[in-house]
Amino acid sequence: MAQLESKVSDLSKENAELKKSLDIEADLSDYEPINATVISRNPDNWNTQVQIDKGSVDGVKPNMAVRTPEGMIGKITKTGAKSSTVKLLSSTDDRNRISAIVQGKAAAYGIINGYDAEQRLLEMKQLPVDQKFTKGEKVVTSGLGGIFPSDIFIGTIEKVETDKMGLSQTALVKPGADLYDLSHVIVLKRTLEGDDSEGAGS
Missing domain, CATH: 2.40.10.350 (Rod shape-determining protein MreC, domain 2)
Structure with missing residues (x-):
């Protein structure tokens, strides 16, 4: 019963987050939202980065902005075929601007x-x-x-x-976003992509 209640709670939270993500899509007409799930987070660098379940095959590229319905959380720094690394705003890396x-x-x-x-x-x-x-x-x-x-x-x-x-x-x-509790995030893919060589910040 406890396990079932926990699963229902998780599904309810996921449903609420997805509904919020739909509400913000209209404000990002030049960007295609890619919904992703956080699959890994190392306790040793909790404030630095997370891994998500979307990668290059999904159109994810370095320097793309990542947010939740509550606000921006960071940017893509590395991509694999089916997963990517998100550097969080809370990272103390001097290059994270x-x-x-x-x-x-x-x-x-x-x-x-x-x-x-x-x-x-x-x-x-x-x-x-x-x-x-x-x-x-x-x-x-x-x-x-x-x-x-x-x-x-x-x-x-x-x-x-x-x-x-x-x-x-x-x-x-x-x-605005809870950087300590991240499960579902949104990667913003530019509809008309230009040159991604401008650097790490925006």
Whole structure:
């Protein structure tokens, strides 16, 4: 009975997530959503990456954005025929950079690069030092570079700190997606694909 109840709970969760994914497809007309399931996650690098069950035969390529209905979680870094590696936004790899924008009274551009594991908050760096930010302001992808779609929700600002040199600010951002509990994700495949050689960020 306990096993059956657990299975029903999992199916209910999967059904809810798939319904949410259908709701966001209309907002991504230039992208084909590829629904995938997380099949592996190493406890030693829990915040770094996950493996999904879709690969090159499904049209998945490096640098494609990956999200859940709640928000962006990362990007594809490696692909096999039937599986791929997703590098999470919570990875502390210095090369893991995503161009983003704060949707406040005045738009502000910055880079998602870094993660505070203790607070479970993303770091958005290189924000203008003379601009004021408010807790709760939304952070979304900028779309610069043409690799990722623009306006994918990333999270909301929790607090902002001035860097040690006093030249810019860093915002701590609460992710919209639950990066600790990932089961079903969506890979965004561009309908009219261009050159994927622009780099790792967007």
